[in-house]
Each structure stands twice: as structure tokens, then as C-alpha cells.
Amino acid sequence: MYIPKHYKVNDPEEIREFIEAHSFGTIITAGKGRPLATHLPFQLKKEQDGYVLRGHFARGNPQWKTIEEADEVLVTFQGPHSYVTSSWYEEKDIPTWNYQSAHVYGTGRLLSEDELREDLVTLLEKHEQHRDEPVLWDTLPTELLEKDIKGIVGFKLHITDIQAAFKLSQNQAPEDYQHVIDGLRQEKDPLSHEVADVMDKRRP
Numbered sequence: 001m002y003i004p005k006h007y008k009v010n011d012p013e014e015i016r017e018f019i020e021a022h023s024f025g026t027i028i029t030a031g032k033g034r035p036l037a038t039h040l041p042f043q044l045k046k047e048q049d050g051y052v053l054r055g056h057f058a059r060g061n062p063q064w065k066t067i068e069e070a071d072e073v074l075v076t077f078q079g080p081h082s083y084v085t086s087s088w089y090e091e092k093d094i095p096t097w098n099y100q101s102a103h104v105y106g107t108g109r110l111l112s113e114d115e116l117r118e119d120l121v122t123l124l125e126k127h128e129q130h131r132d133e134p135v136l137w138d139t140l141p142t143e144l145l146e147k148d149i150k151g152i153v154g155f156k157l158h159i160t161d162i163q164a165a166f167k168l169s170q171n172q173a174p175e176d177y178q179h180v181i182d183g184l185r186q187e188k189d190p191l192s193h194e195v196a197d198v199m200d201k202r203r204p
Contacts, residue, residue: 001101001103001163001165003163003164003165004167004171006167006170006171007165007166007167007168007170008164008165009102009164009165009166012162014164015102015162015164016044016051018077018079018100018102018164019042019044019077019102019104020044021079022077022078022079022100023041023042023043023044023077024039024040024041024042024077025039025040025041025042025075025076025077025078025104026038026039026040026075026076026077026078027040027055027063027073027074027075028073028074028075028076029063029066029067029070029073029074030066030070031062031063031065031066036062036063036066037063038057038061038063040055040056040057041055041123042054042055042075042077043055043119043122043123043126049158050158050159051159052106052156052157052158052159053075053104053106053156053157053159054111054119054154054155054156054157055154055155055156056111056116056119056120056152056153056154056155057152057153057155058151058152058153059150059151059152059153060151064110064153064155067108067109067110067155068108068109068110070107070108071107072105072106072107072160073105073106073107073108073157074103074104074105075103075104075106075157076101076102076103076104077101077102077103077104078099078100078101079099079100079101079166079194079198080099080100080191080194080195080198081097081098081099081100081191081195082097082098082099082184082187082189082191082192082194082195083095083097083192084096084097084098084169084180084183084184085183087183088176088179088180088182088183089172089176089179090173090175090176090179096167096169097167098167098168098169098180098184098195098199099165099166099167099195100164100165100166100167100168100198101164101165102162102163102164102165103162103163103164104157104159104161104162105159105160105161105162106157106158106159106160106161107157107158107160108155108156108157108158109155109156110153110154110155111153111154111155111156113149115154115156116149116152116153116154117137117149119154120137120149121136121137124136124137166198166202168195168198168199168202169199170204177199177203177204180196180199181196181199181200182196184196184199
């Protein structure tokens with residue numbers, strides 16, 4: 001990923017928090033001469049030999065067959081983004097786009113059924129445990145779970161490289177930085193408000 005120095009994120013903990021907060025990513029591999037991409041929920045986990053990403057495909061999706069064949073797999077994560085008009089600057093300039101993104105590279109292997117089951121248990125806990133009536137693994141009928149698990153293929157990627165870019169007007173003067181925040185808060189798009197919130201928290 002091309003990242004100008006103003007926007008490069010080097011703090012591993014900050015990148016980890018970003019991925020966990022925006023864990024619905026896009027996995028990209030090559031298959032039979034053309035790129036393949038699938039949008040999936042991921043879990044970032046720490047193992048003895050480093051961090052891994054875990055996820056699963058529908059068995060009918062042929063992309064799972066490329067996981068172990070690929071020299072390297074790419075997963076991208078996208079945060080809030082918004083158009084930035086140059087009318088918010090004190091001096092004339094060109095418009096731009098603010099965004100947050102991370103690219104994760106890794107080598108993959110398929111999960112055993114026991115590993116996949118473990119992964120589904122933690123995925124449900126992550127997204128259900130705060131609810132009044134959580135749908136957890138132990139609350140679902142066994143027959144339904146066994147049917148479901150036969151219809152998916154789990155995988156994990158051992159992470160080899162992570163690149164992250166937070167392009168949030170860091171190259172602008174302090175007054176223009178504030179003008180961008182104020183302008184984004186006036187937009188109708190909720191994503192613009194999210195970008196403004198992120199900029200407010202991450203002032204250079």
C-alpha cells in the first residue's frame with residue numbers, strides 16, 4: 001500500500017485496535033489467473049508464534065481452495081472515510097479524501113473442524129455476549145450447529161506484514177485541521193461525522 005509519511009501508522013497496538021474495531025474485512029487471493037475477493041468477519045488472535053487472522057468461507061465459495069496454495073494472502077480493513085472539500089481551507093487548494101485503512105499480509109492454512117468450532121464459539125461471544133438474550137454456541141440446537149459447520153471452511157493466516165494508513169489531514173495547518181473537523185460535522189453523511197470524531201481524538 002502506498003503510504004505518504006504523514007499518514008503512516010507505526011504503533012502496533014493502534015493498528016491492532018483499529019482492526020478489532022473494523023473487523024469486517026476483504027480477503028484477496030489469486031485463482032486461475034484472476035483476483036478473488038470475499039468480504040468476511042475476522043478475528044485477530046495472539047498465538048505463541050505471533051498474531052494470526054481467523055475467518056471462514058462458505059464451502060460453496062471456491063476461494064477457500066486458494067488459501068494454502070497462495071504464497072501470500074492479503075486482507076484489507078477499512079475504517080470511516082469522507083470527502084474533504086478545499087473550501088474549508090483558509091487558502092485555495094485541491095479537495096481530497098480522508099480515510100483509515102490497514103492491509104494485512106499472511107500465509108494461510110485451513111482449520112480442522114475442532115479449530116473451526118472453537119473459532120465460531122469466540123466469534124459468537126464477541127458479538128453476542130453484551131445482549132440481553134445472547135445467541136451463544138451452547139444455546140443453539142446441536143443439529144443446527146452440525147449442519148452449519150459442514151457448510152463452511154475455516155482458515156487462519158499467520159501474519160507476515162501489516163501496513164496501515166490513517167489519512168486525516170495531518171499535513172494541514174492547525175487552523176485548517178479544525179476547519180475540516182467543523183466542516184465534516186456539518187455534513188449529512190454519518191461517515192463524515194465518524195471521521196471528524198477520529199480526527200478530534202488524534203490531533204497531530
